[in-house]
Amino acid sequence: MAITADAIPAPASRRTLRMTLAGVFGPLGQVFIFVVGSAIVLSVITVLVAFLLRGTRTNVDLVQATLTILPQVIVDGLVRGFLFATIALGYTMVYGVLEFINFAHGEIFMVGAFSGAALGAALAASGIVNALPPLLFVLIAVIVGMAVSGTLAVTIERIAYRPLRNAPRLVPLISAIGVSLLLQDGMRLIANVTGLGFNARFPTPNFGPPLQLAQIPAADGRTIPLILDVRALIFIVAATLMLIGLNYLVNATKLGTAIRAVAQDRPTASLMGINVNQIIALTFLIGGALGGAAGVLFGIRVGTVNPYIGFLPGLKAFTAAVLGGIGNIPGAMVGGIVLGFLEAFVASYLSLLTGGAFSGASYADIVAFAILILILIFRPSGLLGEAVAQKV
Amino acid sequence: MRYQASKLLLTTFLIGALAACAPAAPVAPTAAPAAPTAAPEPTAAPTAAPAEPTAAPAEPTATTAPAAPAMSGKIKIATQSPLSGPQAALGTGIRNGADLGLQDMGKMLTDMGFEVELAPFDDQAKPEVGAANAKNIASDPDILCIVGHLNSGVALASLPTYKDNSLAMVSPANTNPKITESGYQNAFRVVGRDDVQGAVGEEFARTEMKIKSVYIIHDKTDYGQGVAEFFRQQAEKNGIQVLGFEGTEEKSNFESILTPIQAANPDLIYFGGIYDQAGPLFRQARDRGITAKFLGPDGLDSSELLKLAGDAVKGMYYTSVAAPVSQFPDAAKFAEDYKAKFNEDAPPFSAQAYDAMGICIRAIAQAAEKAGGKPSREQVVQAIRDAGEYKGITGAYTFNAKGDPVTSTYFVLQVSDKDGEPGEVWNANAVVKKLDIPAP
Numbered sequence: 001m002a003i004t005a006d007a008i009p010a011p012a013s014r015r016t017l018r019m020t021l022a023g024v025f026g027p028l029g030q031v032f033i034f035v036v037g038s039a040i041v042l043s044v045i046t047v048l049v050a051f052l053l054r055g056t057r058t059n060v061d062l063v064q065a066t067l068t069i070l071p072q073v074i075v076d077g078l079v080r081g082f083l084f085a086t087i088a089l090g091y092t093m094v095y096g097v098l099e100f101i102n103f104a105h106g107e108i109f110m111v112g113a114f115s116g117a118a119l120g121a122a123l124a125a126s127g128i129v130n131a132l133p134p135l136l137f138v139l140i141a142v143i144v145g146m147a148v149s150g151t152l153a154v155t156i157e158r159i160a161y162r163p164l165r166n167a168p169r170l171v172p173l174i175s176a177i178g179v180s181l182l183l184q185d186g187m188r189l190i191a192n193v194t195g196l197g198f199n200a201r202f203p204t205p206n207f208g209p210p211l212q213l214a215q216i217p218a219a220d221g222r223t224i225p226l227i228l229d230v231r232a233l234i235f236i237v238a239a240t241l242m243l244i245g246l247n248y249l250v251n252a253t254k255l256g257t258a259i260r261a262v263a264q265d266r267p268t269a270s271l272m273g274i275n276v277n278q279i280i281a282l283t284f285l286i287g288g289a290l291g292g293a294a295g296v297l298f299g300i301r302v303g304t305v306n307p308y309i310g311f312l313p314g315l316k317a318f319t320a321a322v323l324g325g326i327g328n329i330p331g332a333m334v335g336g337i338v339l340g341f342l343e344a345f346v347a348s349y350l351s352l353l354t355g356g357a358f359s360g361a362s363y364a365d366i367v368a369f370a371i372l373i374l375i376l377i378f379r380p381s382g383l384l385g386e387a388v389a390q391k392v
Numbered sequence: 393m394r395y396q397a398s399k400l401l402l403t404t405f406l407i408g409a410l411a412a413c414a415p416a417a418p419v420a421p422t423a424a425p426a427a428p429t430a431a432p433e434p435t436a437a438p439t440a441a442p443a444e445p446t447a448a449p450a451e452p453t454a455t456t457a458p459a460a461p462a463m464s465g466k467i468k469i470a471t472q473s474p475l476s477g478p479q480a481a482l483g484t485g486i487r488n489g490a491d492l493g494l495q496d497m498g499k500m501l502t503d504m505g506f507e508v509e510l511a512p513f514d515d516q517a518k519p520e521v522g523a524a525n526a527k528n529i530a531s532d533p534d535i536l537c538i539v540g541h542l543n544s545g546v547a548l549a550s551l552p553t554y555k556d557n558s559l560a561m562v563s564p565a566n567t568n569p570k571i572t573e574s575g576y577q578n579a580f581r582v583v584g585r586d587d588v589q590g591a592v593g594e595e596f597a598r599t600e601m602k603i604k605s606v607y608i609i610h611d612k613t614d615y616g617q618g619v620a621e622f623f624r625q626q627a628e629k630n631g632i633q634v635l636g637f638e639g640t641e642e643k644s645n646f647e648s649i650l651t652p653i654q655a656a657n658p659d660l661i662y663f664g665g666i667y668d669q670a671g672p673l674f675r676q677a678r679d680r681g682i683t684a685k686f687l688g689p690d691g692l693d694s695s696e697l698l699k700l701a702g703d704a705v706k707g708m709y710y711t712s713v714a715a716p717v718s719q720f721p722d723a724a725k726f727a728e729d730y731k732a733k734f735n736e737d738a739p740p741f742s743a744q745a746y747d748a749m750g751i752c753i754r755a756i757a758q759a760a761e762k763a764g765g766k767p768s769r770e771q772v773v774q775a776i777r778d779a780g781e782y783k784g785i786t787g788a789y790t791f792n793a794k795g796d797p798v799t800s801t802y803f804v805l806q807v808s809d810k811d812g813e814p815g816e817v818w819n820a821n822a823v824v825k826k827l828d829i830p831a832p
């Protein structure tokens with residue numbers, strides 16, 4: 001839905017509060033259902049596999065070992081999923097409006113992370129980084145990252161995509177890949193010249209120890225803490241806020257109506273007095289700003305950034321967007337979270353369940369993507385793809 | 393319409409697949425232009441320095457010794473190491489160390505009438521880039537010897553080309569046994585080997601750190617996985633419980649790897665790989681409250697590790713085949729010169745690169761004398777084999793039949809817990825143990 005009209009009863013001149021709320025929070029409910037659903041499905045499958053394989057290992061109780069880390073794996077998957085989801089939002093927005101995959105989006109994410117790191121380094125150099133309250137620092141860094149990435153996205157659109165708007169579809173796609181490489185190597189150059197270094201540290205105030213949600217008893221009498229890092233929590237909260245904000249913007253404002261109108265039929269929207277170029281630039285601004293915010297939050301969480309961090313998350317976020325049904329905003333969130341769960345489960349469990357024959361961390365992508373292909377075979381238009389109206 | 397949409401999806405997938413190759417693809421095109429430009433630009437400076445002074449003595453020797461007119465022409469010695477990208481800190485040190493070596497010892501060749509020049513290549517720590525550079529190096533007839541690489545995986549990708557062209561490679565840093573065990577007659581190194589290094593690490597972990605269980609992570613490269621495998625073999629043999637053995641190419645987000653580690657609760661996390669991955673891994677482990685000790689091989693030997701990991705690595709141990717330059721009494725002048733010329737402390741492996749350069753120069757000089765002119769590449773390889781002991785600033789090196797030094801020194805070092813600039817703190821790292829072990 002989102003970028004299409006069918007979610008909203010057509011003439012949205014006077015809308016009731018109830019309709020607005022439904023437009024904004026309805027998709028959130030959908031995301032929530034998928035989060036819980038995929039967590040349950042994957043947990044059940046994993047435990048089932050562990051149960052079936054329990055005879056193969058004599059030295060550990062597989063089911064017990066699986067269950068002890070299960071809550072932590074779900075938390076990890078959630079955090080990872082929200083990362084993909086926030087990046088996927090940018091892909092899906094642009095696709096919805098232009099039917100074009102902005103492959104440079106992963107790099108826009110990376111540039112956002114770097115601008116946050118540069119800000120952190122500047123604050124650290126002047127010695128005030130530790131004096132700042134962590135939340136204030138996050139807020140400032142996110143705003144800086146959103147500004148830089150948003151501006152960058154609009155600039156890229158103006159320079160590299162707009163002149164090609166009427167060219168065959170593959171042309172802007174190639175242009176996007178070119179921009180992506182340009183940004184990677186350009187940032188590599190900038191990072192080396194400015195002294196940030198290729199592997200730049202992201203200095204932050206101290207967020208304190210991770211939150212211990214529970215203590216899970218393990219087989220040998222120890223307890224294993226269930227941990228949620230404060231920074232991961234910030235990430236999840238921020239991503240949820242972004243989704244709500246975006247849904248409000250697209251579904252409940254005049255601007256959103258204009259965006260949806262451009263998405264549905266560009267010439268007609270133009271005839272209705274909508275400035276199409278402006279709306280497309282705005283879409284890039286929003287997508288870029290979301291990517292930048294995700295980059296900063298990711299950088300804060302992992303603590304180091306380098307010019308290549310955007311590439312793989314970008315590719316996976318694109319996959320997530322397709323998985324959820326490209327062009328569909330809650331779909332991007334759902335796709336991201338499902339992919340995040342898949343990866344976390346495979347990475348954490350494959351090695352345990354195969355008795356160390358396969359290293360989970362190195363085969364996570366293969367298995368996660370194989371499952372993904374399966375899902376797409378049965379649901380070619382994506383998990384929430386049905387809601388995408390065909391432009392006929 | 394639906395049909396068209398699916399066509400579009402298919403094309404985007406194809407493009408996606410194309411883009412997926414991009415970590416490999418983009419570097420090749422950028423590497424190609426980068427290498428040639430890298431070559432002439434930095435060489436301009438180093439050659440200008442040694443060439444000018446030689447211009448003066450060259451003439452008198454030309455007039456006093458007209459008997460050797462063949463001793464002329466240009467000789468280039470190449471370096472291959474990552475000069476850009478995540479591992480540039482060590483790779484640049486190798487280039488700079490070799491540069492200083494040529495500046496100090498190139499006289500041996502310029503006195504004979506040759507022009508000498510350094511040809512630095514950037515292998516970006518990527519096997520495919522190293523192999524492409526190797527072809528460029530092979531096609532330049534003036535290049536007679538190579539100082540490099542940093543990464544064993546890159547060296548192994550380049551060695552077939554060197555071998556086909558009988559080019560001598562003297563490595564200041566490659567520790568994977570395969571370098572000298574694969575029958576390359578032209579491969580030499582001035583450092584130890586990972587089969588020994590892994591065992592040294594394991595013994596130290598068992599006897600000094602008193603650990604009972606270990607979780608091993610590696611970076612899936614020839615070097616990192618290699619040394620991790622040797623550590624595992626020894627650990628299993630000597631009764632250390634190996635709780636896990638995982639490879640990953642992940643560079644920033646280690647969450648899903650750390651969850652099983654937290655549950656397994658090992659005494660030690662052994663990381664086989666390079667500092668750029670180890671830094672975030674170690675710090676995220678500590679952030680999560682994992683209290684296991686850390687240990688790793690010489691790939692961690694860079695102050696960048698401290699910059700990336702911060703307090704998480706203070707006091708940790710690592711094994712190395714190259715100690716801080718301050719550990720070598722003969723290298724004091726080198727350390728001063730390095731700081732004066734490049735404005736930073738000499739990083740690990742730079743002094744080894746200096747010695748590797750010395751070995752190259754001596755061999756070329758001996759081969760030239762024997763040949764009575766500019767030697768062939770085969771003659772240089774033979775000269776390195778025949779030359780006998782080389783007394784360098786990091787030790788004395790005699791090569792065995794495989795190309796390993798007969799005896800190598802292995803170190804166990806501890807990261808200093810001082811505060812300050814990472815570069816300075818790193819140089820204060822203490823040598824805990826020093827072992828001279830003959831090559832297997």
